[in-house]
Amino acid sequence: MLTAIGxxxxxxxxGVDIALIETDGREVRAFGPSSYxxxxxxxxxxxxxxxxxxxxLSDRDARPGILAEAERVVTAxxxxxxxxxLAQNHIARENVDIVGFHGQTVLHRPADRLTVQIGxxxxxxRAIHIPVMHDFRAADVAxxxxxxxxxxxxxxxxxxxxxxxxxxxxxxIGGVSNITYIDGDTLIACDIGPGNALLDxxxxxxVGEPYDCEGRLAAQGMVDEDWVASGLAHxxxxxxxxxxxxxxxxxxxxxxxxxxxDGAATLTAFTAAAIASIxxxxxxxPLSWIVAGxxxxxxxxxxxxxxxxTAESVEAADALGWSADAMEAQAFGFLAARGLKGLPLSxxxxxxxxxxxxxxxxxxxx
Numbered sequence: 578m579l580t581a582i583g584x585x586x587x588x589x590x591x592g593v594d595i596a597l598i599e600t601d602g603r604e605v606r607a608f609g610p611s612s613y614x615x616x617x618x619x620x621x622x623x624x625x626x627x628x629x630x631x632x633x634l635s636d637r638d639a640r641p642g643i644l645a646e647a648e649r650v651v652t653a654x655x656x657x658x659x660x661x662x663l664a665q666n667h668i669a670r671e672n673v674d675i676v677g678f679h680g681q682t683v684l685h686r687p688a689d690r691l692t693v694q695i696g697x698x699x700x701x702x703r704a705i706h707i708p709v710m711h712d713f714r715a716a717d718v719a720x721x722x723x724x725x726x727x728x729x730x731x732x733x734x735x736x737x738x739x740x741x742x743x744x745x746x747x748x749x750i751g752g753v754s755n756i757t758y759i760d761g762d763t764l765i766a767c768d769i770g771p772g773n774a775l776l777d778x779x780x781x782x783x784v785g786e787p788y789d790c791e792g793r794l795a796a797q798g799m800v801d802e803d804w805v806a807s808g809l810a811h812x813x814x815x816x817x818x819x820x821x822x823x824x825x826x827x828x829x830x831x832x833x834x835x836x837x838x839d840g841a842a843t844l845t846a847f848t849a850a851a852i853a854s855i856x857x858x859x860x861x862x863p864l865s866w867i868v869a870g871x872x873x874x875x876x877x878x879x880x881x882x883x884x885x886x887t888a889e890s891v892e893a894a895d896a897l898g899w900s901a902d903a904m905e906a907q908a909f910g911f912l913a914a915r916g917l918k919g920l921p922l923s924x925x926x927x928x929x930x931x932x933x934x935x936x937x938x939x940x941x942x943x
Contacts, residue, residue: 578606579674579917582662582707583910584655586681586696588752588824589773589871590624591787592616593658596906597668602915604734610666611903614658621787623647624681627695628825631683637693637715644683648695651681655696656704663705670706677913677937678711679905685714685823687723702940710913710937717923722930723821725755729766729927730915731908732757735899736867746863747894749905750872752777752824754852757927758859765859766927767818770851771827773872776844778828783837789845792877798842804832805847814854819929848872849881862887869894873901913937 578601585594593616597609616624627647634641640648655678663670680696698711714724732747736759739745744760754772758765773788780786780794789795808830813820832840856862866888872878873893883891894901912922916937924933 579914580672581675581677581910581914582659582673583677583679583906583908583913584658585679585906585909586651586655587905588682589777589788590616590621590752591871593655594903594906595658595662596900596903596910597666598907598910600911600914602911602918602920604738605911608900608907610662611900611906612658612662612665613902614654614661616654620650620654623650627683631693634684634693635691637691640695644695647681647683648697651696652700652704655701659705673707675910675913675917676701676705676707676709677713677909677911678709679713679909680711682824685724685821687718687725687821690718690721692718692724698938698940702942706942708942709940710916711940712938713909713912713916713922713936716936717928717930717934720930720932720934722923722928722934723767723819724928725768725821726757726766726927727912727922728755728905728908729757729764730922731904731911733759733764734911739897741865743864744859744861746859746866748852748866748868750848750852750868750870750878751905753822754848754872756852756855758863760861763860764924764926765818767820767855768822769855770814771822771848772870773848774824775827775830776841776848779832779840779844783840788871789841789875789877792845792875794838795841795845795875795877798836798838798840800846801833801835801839801843802846804843805850808847809850809854814851817858818855819927821928842877845875845878846881849878849885852882853885856886864889866891867894867897867899868892869899869901869904871902
């Protein structure tokens with residue numbers, strides 16, 4: 578068993594999630610503490626600019642213009658988050674075996690065998706004096722896989738511990754939504770839609786808020802069902818798994834002039850409809866859907882999911898004792914442990930890689 582800490586900064590650009598787990602890379606023996614370090618608005622601004630400029634990248638190691646500054650911002654924020662987490666929870670550095678550092682995705686184009694996560698793993702290892710595993714997606718993409726999602730092996734470990742019968746779907750709703758389908762030994766995964774990205778961007782533009790807290794604004798609005806239907810006509814939604822998305826994949830979908838509440842309601846409904854659209858593409862209809870990520874806190878989105886999904890249960894991960902907030906960070910601690918042991922992080926049915934692939938690069942503090 579290893580003591581692993583995972584660090585995750587997702588496509589929502591909200592901040593750094595931190596979580597400790599004890600694991601052998603196959604099962605989880607214990608959940609440790611978790612924490613969160615939000616990005617300051619100035620940091621978020623640099624990252625938004627980096628996302629915009631990253632579309633020009635063709636070399637995954639290049640850091641032109643604002644990207645170099647953004648990499649420094651990401652690395653420093655993670656180092657600060659780690660220092661605070663260790664101090665707050667009285668954890669000695671020497672008692673941590675490995676840190677899994679996802680970095681910040683600024684470009685994801687698996688069709689071009691290109692994925693870019695900024696964040697300097699070697700600099701972080703030197704700053705925190707603990708070995709750091711980073712660059713988790715590159716090997717998968719280089720081998721022809723989608724490079725995402727990587728969390729399914731962790732979802733499988735959690736779901737198998739529940740001992741439920743029948744197929745289970747675990748949906749993570751961050752900037753992008755992804756699903757893990759677990760039925761016995763069958764493991765299928767893919768990205769399934771825009772998650773919170775379109776809604777968060779709309780909230781920022783229309784009312785100056787980073788997201789729709791608990792779905793309160795959407796709850797006051799009317800859904801434009803015609804717009805939702807036209808959005809679902811995008812060919813991505815009928816492609817079978819595995820498949821993956823860049824955060825800005827659906828950015829060209831623009832709402833008609835609309836009141837903020839109606840816009841929020843429509844984009845929330847689109848996220849729910851996109852998630853429901855994966856069900857016919859799965860081997861069997863899941864008996865239970867478990868929702869994690871920031872979207873699980875959006876009560877309007879959860880209501881819309883229950884309306885659109887035919888299942889015995891649609892429940893938030895927190896209701897099962899899982900941490901919706903810390904799950905992705907826990908997953909990268911789990912993946913770091915698997916990577917250290919040379920175990921697969923991805924499979925043909927999760928990312929489309931030709932053979933099961935391990936991944937990650939270890940940076941030592943020395």
